[in-house]
Amino acid sequence: MRQATHILHVATRGRGLHEITEKVRLWSTASGIATGLLTLFIRHTSASLLVQENADPEVQRDLERFLARLVPDGDPLFEHMQEGPDDMPAHVRAALTQTQLSIPVVAGKLVLGTWQGLYLYEHRRRGTQREVALHLIGE
Amino acid sequence: MRQATHILHVATRGRGLHEITEKVRLWSTASGIATGLLTLFIRHTSASLLVQENADPEVQRDLERFLARLVPDGDPLFEHMQEGPDDMPAHVRAALTQTQLSIPVVAGKLVLGTWQGLYLYEHRRRGTQREVALHLIGE
Amino acid sequence: MRQATHILHVATRGRGLHEITEKVRLWSTASGIATGLLTLFIRHTSASLLVQENADPEVQRDLERFLARLVPDGDPLFEHMQEGPDDMPAHVRAALTQTQLSIPVVAGKLVLGTWQGLYLYEHRRRGTQREVALHLIGE
Numbered sequence: 001m002r003q004a005t006h007i008l009h010v011a012t013r014g015r016g017l018h019e020i021t022e023k024v025r026l027w028s029t030a031s032g033i034a035t036g037l038l039t040l041f042i043r044h045t046s047a048s049l050l051v052q053e054n055a056d057p058e059v060q061r062d063l064e065r066f067l068a069r070l071v072p073d074g075d076p077l078f079e080h081m082q083e084g085p086d087d088m089p090a091h092v093r094a095a096l097t098q099t100q101l102s103i104p105v106v107a108g109k110l111v112l113g114t115w116q117g118l119y120l121y122e123h124r125r126r127g128t129q130r131e132v133a134l135h136l137i138g139e
Numbered sequence: 140m141r142q143a144t145h146i147l148h149v150a151t152r153g154r155g156l157h158e159i160t161e162k163v164r165l166w167s168t169a170s171g172i173a174t175g176l177l178t179l180f181i182r183h184t185s186a187s188l189l190v191q192e193n194a195d196p197e198v199q200r201d202l203e204r205f206l207a208r209l210v211p212d213g214d215p216l217f218e219h220m221q222e223g224p225d226d227m228p229a230h231v232r233a234a235l236t237q238t239q240l241s242i243p244v245v246a247g248k249l250v251l252g253t254w255q256g257l258y259l260y261e262h263r264r265r266g267t268q269r270e271v272a273l274h275l276i277g278e
Numbered sequence: 279m280r281q282a283t284h285i286l287h288v289a290t291r292g293r294g295l296h297e298i299t300e301k302v303r304l305w306s307t308a309s310g311i312a313t314g315l316l317t318l319f320i321r322h323t324s325a326s327l328l329v330q331e332n333a334d335p336e337v338q339r340d341l342e343r344f345l346a347r348l349v350p351d352g353d354p355l356f357e358h359m360q361e362g363p364d365d366m367p368a369h370v371r372a373a374l375t376q377t378q379l380s381i382p383v384v385a386g387k388l389v390l391g392t393w394q395g396l397y398l399y400e401h402r403r404r405g406t407q408r409e410v411a412l413h414l415i416g417e
Contacts, residue, residue, distance in 0.1 A: 070348075
């Protein structure tokens, strides 16, 4: 049994879903671990992780529209506005989605379903540099 | 240290929570692993996983009513409607709940609390065949 | 490769975020495991786990205000009211946040970002005794 760790750097280009499936898959394959558990952990509280459909881009736009309506930028409910009208909504969106994902690896492959992609969800309007810690244990 | 993996097939009978606690527990026990970490990963983006109260069925009905109000079927906000009025709401519900759950195993048992059950949450109105990948590492 | 397990007892003082970062960090460090995966699992369905910003207390108050508006206590939508107007909202809040979190350990440290703290989110108005199962695997 052995482990591998890595920090994945993702430059986001603004609010929305940024697919990281291929980067994660390549790193996992390169580890040579055939059976194991892969964990992704995002080191931020205004961006998050999500497994979503990778087939129809409408799904991603609709999800973004839903969250924009549920947690509106500049909502007067929020006190924490010093870093901009999208800062507190970003924290709420992150709380409602995932900070961490673990995915089994079987026969050298992530067990993702046919239509599943791995996404970093940037919740701030301006893109920035994000870090996702990867950990893989298995053999 | 060793690992076990399995695909759990669940035939859902329509929208709502389908309990999988016993199936997961039986598989975990059969592995013979006394101390470890069990991971469930659902291979779909219109169904999800949830730990919820298994005592009072009202809790499950109330949760379903809440989600039906929060993410209404046929909401004109959504573009992605080709697969039916419940398709995009299913993706949103899945994003707001869990794709994956990991549960420690101690003394041969999942550390679930007294009132906790493991559920597959079907978000499409029509039931279908769902797959949950199980992974257990320990000794 | 080895494992460590523990039950963390947290006495909550009422609804809101209770930071557990230091308690978790101390236990992880004491295990002597330098590279591994730490998992937290809360054994309740009316409290949950969350990674959130630990810098500005406004963020935590705003998140609480958002959830109080999204899932109002005493909402007539809910049938399950025997245990009080905050009981069913607590289950919904738990479903929308996390029951479990896994965090990689690298060079003897949790890979939390600079502003990330680990929180137990108590969703009942009255505080109570809560249990978080900890599991660490690595070497």
